[in-house]
Amino acid sequence: MPSKKLGKHLEQHGNRIRVVIRVPPSMVARVGRTKLKQTLQTTDPLEAEREKVDVIKRLRAMLTGERVAVVQSSIVAEALEVKRLRDAGELVMVGGGSEEDEYDAEEDAFQAHVDDVEARHGEATAQTFAAIALGIQTPLPALLERMFAEKADLSIGYRDDIKRALGRLEAWCDRTRTPKTVEAITQRVAGRFIHDQFIEPRVSIKTANKDLSALRSYWRWLAKRHGTKENPWLQQSLEAPKQRREEGSAKKRPFTDAEVRILLNGIRTEREREFSKVSALSGLRLEEVAGLRVRDCANGCLRVTDAKTPSGLRTIPAHPGLASIIAKRSKDKAPDAYLFHDLEEQRPGSKRDRSAPVSQAFTRERRRLGVDERASEAQRQSNVDFHSWRRWFVRKAVEGLERGVKGYTPWTIANVVGHKAEDGTLDGVKLPLGMTMGVYAGEASVEAMRACVEAVSLPPVD
Template identity: 35%
Template sequence: MPRTRAPNYLEQMNNGGWRVSVPVPRDLIKVMGKTRLKRSLDTHSHAEAAKRKHAVVAEFLQMIEAARVGRVSHTATEGASVSASTKQDLTSLALDLRSVLQSHDEGTEQHELEKEGIYQVAEQIRGAEIDYDAGTDSPVFDPHKEAKAGDFLRIALGMETPLNEPLELFHSQVKWNARTKSDSTRAMKALENWCHDHRVSFTVEAITRKRAGRFIGDLASSTERPLTNRTINKYLSCLSKYWKWLEVRGYIEEGTSPWSGQSLPKEEPKEDEKERPFTETEISTLLTGEPNQPYLKAVMLIGALTGARIDAIISLKRKDITDDGNIRFKAQKREKASRLVPIHPDLVETLKALTNGKEPDDDLFPECPPVPGGKAQERSMPAVKAFGYYREKRGVSEKVEGKRRGLVNFHSFRRWFITKAYQANQPEIVVQIVVGQKPQSVAAKVYLGGLTQEQLRACVEAVKLPN
């Protein structure tokens, strides 16, 4: 009778290294959630792998027996494959296992079982002892692996929460555009750099209200890379919303955000540094010239006769020019929905040329294609740059020493439209609705219900181009 060959349990990985691979009995697959238990042996030597495998195989077989009598934890099974994982992988695993632990009430048998499993995984990360210290009568472990095990344990037991780990999940759930997510990432990087410089752990628990205040103060006083109060407040808003999300998701206790009420005073520009509308002469100069990018002429005219922002203009499609004589602009900034703006008589021919032969979903300005998802750039950026070049070429410019932005830009068309509408005695609320501003009046909601298409059209047509 032929002898049955003992299982080898060794398996070579794609990178040439060796690992232990123990099959899970069919009747326990559902319990353990795996068909095989695997763990890298951190060696490319077959002979060395053969020596190292025994302890791992014994551990896996013991785990299978524990599962058979109902004493295996989800944590131990999930952590079975842990070996030389990256710090990010270990952090993700620790957060997952913490979630499992916290799903059971403290003091229950299952909670203690999962907690024991977390300690077992930490021991796997630490690895076997490499020496023995006779002076302290204690084993010596690889310091790098021991540090990784300690970090893992603190996170898995809920003692620490690394700040950057849940950030990707936060960004996937929050309704922000790519630019705001980019601001959020920069804010987090600034905080990480500050923590590194001040030897503060980059964890949620380490950011106290006092440290948050110091971080804000250091940003404001930095001479290395000066930031305006506006930029700092934008960072603080991102951090505050992130902490609120951490609170809702149970990462931190309710009402413990260190950013609550933390902000810097709003900086009001000096009288001679305020951005302004175009003058009548500047409007004529821009609209009568020939830009290098021909489509800019239509973009400028729409901006001047609707007060719309450039990104809303560039994003227009054929279907946004309605049959009843309106332009539908997408929601911008704090607008909750798209809005209709009556077509100015001086825009009719331009829009007819832009829409001629196009299907409903065709872009009016294909020269500025949509930006790939996740890229921190607005679709209108090429048009903004092209307009800036054209404006400078036409001599329409007013710069302020020490300031990056001049006093005029494409937004000056919007300021000009609003100014001309007010000069034509148009009601403030009507002007605000046309350009998509939020009315400030207490009675606005009552009055808005009575606005008519005729009122909106009268507002638009009250704005006249220079002769």
């Protein structure tokens, strides 16, 4: 499907869209770059047009030195520390204090801190300082870094999700003149935000729920550590509207043989062609192929040692059609080297894994070759993707059974692809004979798995 033209300040970045603004020449030395960029969550040009407005505003604010926070971060941190000490009964006078002061030590100490801030920064800042220290106003992002420090196991990607969601909430507060404080975000205010930010502009349900989940997580921590009484984001998830039957529906499917020929003949990059063949002739998921090491491909087998589920950990016979790829990519490598060594490791804690560049490159090639299917213009994701190679393998193995190929059963197919098939289907492909997979027949033998794998063959390609 041809790509839509992107508007001003937008550019394609892989299979995503990002916002770009130029840094004035006079500021390049200070900023350290010629452009500021931020990748959007959406891949839809119209949605990107709506989202870019707030992003451009934030990027330009960075250039002009405008502050998005209610007060300077140092004052916020100081006020939060005064609140903590006050709550613990440990607040003391600035600079100490005399014995005579102790009859009203807490109130005098608090007022002394407020007076000190006023002397340094003025009356308006002192009023804000007092409101934060009293727990009346807490700037939205004020405790975010404290949460991240405590929850060290949060991935970098999820931290970015929370920051992005808060940024959108702050931008909406600016537009609606709503105080950018935790206390101001009641359930009613949250409902208005959801309507304005997601429902009215018809933002995808997935994007909206991702932001709402991130906000729920932050408010849940605020309730535990900051005493915030209300979590306005509870039960605020959006549900996808039911599609009318005549509009069609999104349903992931295998590639057709014609699409397989188009892809294997047309993919220009050797790595993505080889990834495709490995998945098509083994049923391995994208990330499972990326995780193969040389030792995992020895002795005519493929061994998956890192999988999404226990049933995904498996050893299967390697298809004869993969011998040349395995031999070429194993040559002169140590046993623990990756078969696809040309993939970079991602940052620790990142939600992206080694397979991400392949997924993006394959999607670009697939679209370029016209292998795409969407039930309607509103459908964001295609019904075919890299996972369709795995679905194609399952379908071909099923067709082998229907042709009368001996030596394996539907349970064997489930073992080979590392998947439980309890409802009579595997990755959306219906199993033959109307079988229900509720009663497990035991792990398949190597001979049965080899018969299953070799029942699958690629269609003739140029």
